[in-house]
Amino acid sequence: MLKTPKVAIISGVQGDTRRYRAFHLREQLLLCGVECEYSHITFPGVGDFADWADVLILQRVTWNRLVEALLQRAKRHGALVFADVDDLVFSPEAYRWINSPDFVDPIRLGLYRENLNLNRETLIHCDGIIASTDFLAFHASQLSKPTWVHRNGFSLEMWMHSLDALKTMGSELNERIVLGYASGTPTHNRDFEIIKPVLQRLLDEYPYLHLHLVGHIHPGEDWGQATTRVHRLPFVPWRSLPKVLAQFSINLAPLRLDNPFSQSKSEIKYVEAALVKVPTVASPTAAYRYAIQHGKNGFLAADSWDWEEILRRLVEDANLRRAVGECAYQDVSFRYAPWKRAAEISALFNNAFEQLGGAFYIPERDHHPIDDPRVFQHIWLSEAVECRPNLIERGWYTLRARGVNVLLREIWIFIRRMLAPIFPFRQSKSLR
Numbered sequence: 208m209l210k211t212p213k214v215a216i217i218s219g220v221q222g223d224t225r226r227y228r229a230f231h232l233r234e235q236l237l238l239c240g241v242e243c244e245y246s247h248i249t250f251p252g253v254g255d256f257a258d259w260a261d262v263l264i265l266q267r268v269t270w271n272r273l274v275e276a277l278l279q280r281a282k283r284h285g286a287l288v289f290a291d292v293d294d295l296v297f298s299p300e301a302y303r304w305i306n307s308p309d310f311v312d313p314i315r316l317g318l319y320r321e322n323l324n325l326n327r328e329t330l331i332h333c334d335g336i337i338a339s340t341d342f343l344a345f346h347a348s349q350l351s352k353p354t355w356v357h358r359n360g361f362s363l364e365m366w367m368h369s370l371d372a373l374k375t376m377g378s379e380l381n382e383r384i385v386l387g388y389a390s391g392t393p394t395h396n397r398d399f400e401i402i403k404p405v406l407q408r409l410l411d412e413y414p415y416l417h418l419h420l421v422g423h424i425h426p427g428e429d430w431g432q433a434t435t436r437v438h439r440l441p442f443v444p445w446r447s448l449p450k451v452l453a454q455f456s457i458n459l460a461p462l463r464l465d466n467p468f469s470q471s472k473s474e475i476k477y478v479e480a481a482l483v484k485v486p487t488v489a490s491p492t493a494a495y496r497y498a499i500q501h502g503k504n505g506f507l508a509a510d511s512w513d514w515e516e517i518l519r520r521l522v523e524d525a526n527l528r529r530a531v532g533e534c535a536y537q538d539v540s541f542r543y544a545p546w547k548r549a550a551e552i553s554a555l556f557n558n559a560f561e562q563l564g565g566a567f568y569i570p571e572r573d574h575h576p577i578d579d580p581r582v583f584q585h586i587w588l589s590e591a592v593e594c595r596p597n598l599i600e601r602g603w604y605t606l607r608a609r610g611v612n613v614l615l616r617e618i619w620i621f622i623r624r625m626l627a628p629i630f631p632f633r634q635s636k637s638l639r
Contacts, residue, residue: 209568212287212556214243215260217253217277219268222597223391226445227359227475228330228339229266230588231548233360237586238549245588249596249604257281261567262556264337270328271608278332287565290330292347293339293359295471297327297521302467306397308553310630317619318613334563337555339473340494346471355555358497359473360484360548361539363483363580365445370580372449375386376483384413384522387485389421389448389476398469399424401461401490404515410436413522421451426624437488456528457521460489466511474498477485477505478543481535486528488517504534546574586631 214236218229227243236243238514244260246253248268257263259487265288281288295301300396302310302320310316330336330347336354338344350553361369386406388399403426410416410433418433420426423443423469430437443451452458458480462469474494477487481504481618491507499505506521521528541547553569561569577583596604598621 209560209566210261211578212261212560212565212567212571213242213259213409214241214264215256216245216264216266217248217256217268218245218266221264224293225476226356226362226593228291229264231362232264232266232291232357232552232582233588234586235360235545235549235552238545238583239553239572241553241569245592247596249529249600252278253317257286258284261286261565264291265292265333267296267326268329269322270325270332271435271585273604273608274329275332278447285566287563287567288338288561289335289559291332291337291357292330292343293473294311294557295343295346295468296323297330297343298467299323300470304466306395309620309624309627311632312620312623315623318620326470327467335559340471341497342467342493343471348368350511351362351579353559354472355559357548357552357555359475359545360543360545361478362587363545363577363583365479366482366545367447367451367580368446369394376453377449383415383417383454385417386418386456386457386459386518387419387421388459388461389451389452389479390424391442392423395423396425397466398405398463398490399426401463402459402511402514403427405511405518406430407433408515409518409522416522419455423435431600448479449483452480452485455480455485457518458485458487460487460495461494461508461514462495463492464490464492476485477535478539481532482540484529484532484536486521486531486535488521488595491636497620503531504538505531518525526611528621532559544576550574550618577587583628 216229216233218225233243233245243452244256246256254277257277263281263286278288301323302316330350336347336352337357338347338354339355339359344354345358406418407430412419417436417438419438419440421440428438460474460476470492472494477489477495477498480487486505488506488508490501491509495507499507506517506519556569602614605617
């Protein structure tokens with residue numbers, strides 16, 4: 208008789224990637240009635256989950272001797288092990304396509320390249336791979352592993368904060384229109400450069416147009432008379448992000464189409480903006496083509512002419528902004544909702560169990576829309592969980608798993624980043 212599996216999700220990272228791929232997945236499985244636990248690879252006792260779980264999911268876990276022992280423990284009692292990926296961090300050549308300022312440091316670049324190969328090793332040792340986009344799934348499948356796509360979606364807590372932001376939104380002031388770009392990492396400057404000349408022209412032409420840049424983005428100093436309308440806002444915690452996005456009139460999501468690392472990105476910028484009814488203009492990567500029906504729930508801009516023509520229409524037409532924003536909200540409320548993702552992940556695993564021969568089955572449920580996300584507040588992970596692992600936990604794990612040499616390099620990288628505001632990373636002109 209097939210049994211409902213117990214699932215353990217083990218993450219190797221922190222930040223938004225862990226939230227979307229580990230925390231949200233845990234919530235979706237709990238909505239399926241599956242017993243599911245989360246741990247971080249650095250936590251004491253993480254090996255006990257390998258003994259407990261029928262299904263082990265390694266989310267961005269870098270291969271080392273402790274991970275190898277973890278998999279051996281899981282395999283001893285017949286557990287299935289999956290790797291989850293949401294970036295092209297398993298390709299040995301991926302570093303060539305990442306515009307990270309600190310890659311000019313040879314120690315940082317060298318360790319990152321090592322980690323790319325070790326991430327690949329993790330995928331090779333797993334029974335199957337779960338990816339956030341079709342692009343990633345295609346590349347992961349080159350490792351001759353069965354691969355499935357499970358797209359990112361919002362969580363119930365994200366939905367709650369977005370609903371709160373919608374309630375506090377004032378009516379849009381016609382004399383002030385905000386173009387917004389939110390960057391979660393310092394690797395998107397080249398993406399922003401795609402649209403910078405267009406934004407400069409529009410800011411010069413429309414005196415009521417403002418540009419809000421949130422997070423790790425450096426717009427440069429060449430904005431002329433529009434400089435006072437270019438506003439840099441600090442990176443904000445995700446629980447506060449909906450209120451920031453709700454101030455946008457138009458959400459910008461440029462990505463370089465000639466960059467495989469950019470192509471691997473999911474459509475979360477569209478989802479986050481849509482939850483507060485803000486229309487998105489995005490580059491037509493595979494993920495955004497999947498998410499956006501051009502002109503209906505958003506816009507796709509392939510080149511500078513597209514960007515300028517679409518943004519002009521949206522700047523000049525408040526009714527169009529509201530209509531597309533509302534359509535985007537309705538779309539993500541249906542296609543990206545936790546109950547929708549819950550139904551999809553149960554079907555995904557049942558398909559995987561059939562392919563891989565696992566004696567498990569997740570019973571089908573009727574996943575109805577949830578009226579009040581707070582009803583499920585008891586299954587949310589606390590902010591305290593998000594704060595871990597701390598630096599000491601991470602350092603101790605590195606020492607045990609990979610030795611003193613890697614630990615010393617990680618300490619150097621941390622100190623060098625702390626000093627970056629005083630001693631910035633300097634790229635040669637050939638690398639810019």
